[in-house]
Amino acid sequence: MNSTKIPALSENTNLRYANFIALYFAEGLHMGMLFVGIPAWLAMQGKTPTEIGAFAVACSLPWTFKFVAAPLMDRYAYLPMGRKRPWVIGAQLGLTASFVALAFVPEPLQNLDILNIAAFVASFCGALQDAATDGMAVDVLEDHQQARANGFMGGARMIGSSLALAIGSWILNVHGFTAAILAISAMIGLMTFVPILLREQPEEKILPWTAGNASIQNQTLQVTNWSIILKSLYSLFRLRDSMLVAALMFVSMGSYNYFETLLPLFAVKITGWTNTLYSQAFATADLIGGIAGLLIGGYLIERFGKKRMIGIYFFLIMVITSTLILSKTLWENSTFLYGFIITYRWLNAFAKIGVYAIAMQCCSKKVSASQFTFYMTLGSLGSMAGATLIGPMKENFSWDLTFFLFVVLLAFAWLIMYVINIQKLTTQITNFEEVEPADKMNSLLPNF
Structure with missing residues (x-):
């Protein structure tokens, strides 16, 4: 061959x-x-x-x-x-x-x-x-x-x-x-x-x-010079919209981890599930979400635009979570919770596809691994921050108010996403990739 x-x-x-x-x-x-x-x-x-x-x-x-x-x-x-x-x-x-x-x-x-x-x-x-x-x-x-x-x-x-x-x-x-x-x-x-x-x-x-x-x-x-790599990352992350992309990663991933860490506790304590049943439901939901994401998730965002589709997914997640909050009489119904988890993970998978696509688009090819990894690292830090909210919220508030904080956090992520100017940032990144290393700092740094 x-x-x-x-x-x-x-x-x-x-x-x-x-x-x-x-x-x-x-x-x-x-x-x-x-x-x-x-x-x-x-x-x-x-x-x-x-x-x-x-x-x-x-x-x-x-x-x-x-x-x-x-x-x-x-x-x-x-x-x-x-x-x-x-x-x-x-x-x-x-x-x-x-x-x-x-x-x-x-x-x-x-x-x-x-x-x-x-x-x-x-x-x-x-x-x-x-x-x-x-x-x-x-x-x-x-x-x-x-x-x-x-x-x-x-x-x-x-x-x-x-x-x-x-x-x-x-x-x-x-x-x-x-x-x-x-x-x-x-x-x-x-x-x-x-x-x-x-x-x-x-x-x-x-x-x-x-x-x-x-x-x-x-x-x-x-790029073969450490100084240029560090200066490049510094100049890129001082751009307003780069900081907003970082904030989007932090808040969205933090809200997801907050909610997804609460769900098994809720399923066991309120609905009476076993850990095995929850794991099976989560694996099934991920399989359905994975296949759907593979087949149509990226296509929908590509066809109708990142911001529009992410906004729709965020909105639908907030709607179904609000429905969960307002449906206390159904909290002990396993079928209801199973359906909620399947729907949530499907929407969550699609929303993450869009957020990751924004982060990827807003990276320079010169420092691609470093910049994208930095965005992902901020997402991980957000996940840790979200997890730290669970104890204070659950110890001091009811389940419905604890879940409502997730809705508030996701709404905040939605707001951040809508103020990001992706076109402006990608144009700045293109200019960054075209200039000579010695000119990078002067050509990109905004005036504060």
């Missing part, structure tokens, strides 16, 4: 979409198993909340390092194979290898410290893969393709997560820990062939020892 016959990502839109579907599917596989599947298994095996919490911390901690890793990806690149593709391939291979190592942790229930270390390494590789994939997406996707691509990416991740929960958990219970983790690692490994075979630009190498050269486009975009 002559690999040079395969078009590069820059040449074929469908291959771009396929590339990111595969990579986000792999991301969903590892996240579903690490963040939901294994913790649930540990709970079934009688491990204490403290022990399960330690495992959760081991999985979550590496994701806080993304903002350190992303500038390294912008600064260091093997351009003959592309700006981000070598990082993606390396992270995918590391993720596959780390899952194989995780599978062979001896007696994991009796060696939780070793299990936590192996999970930390696997999650670290997953965080690197996420940062590299996002940076590649900013680099190779056209602005008008980002909404649809985010629909494909978000949907693929949700499907991967649901598949990991369904298949991985079944194998875990029937054939044991090693077989389950090896099955997930095999699926992740298969996805690695996609970035290996698909180059960013047509003249690049498939592998280090094959023929090819760095593209002129990537050589032009590549």
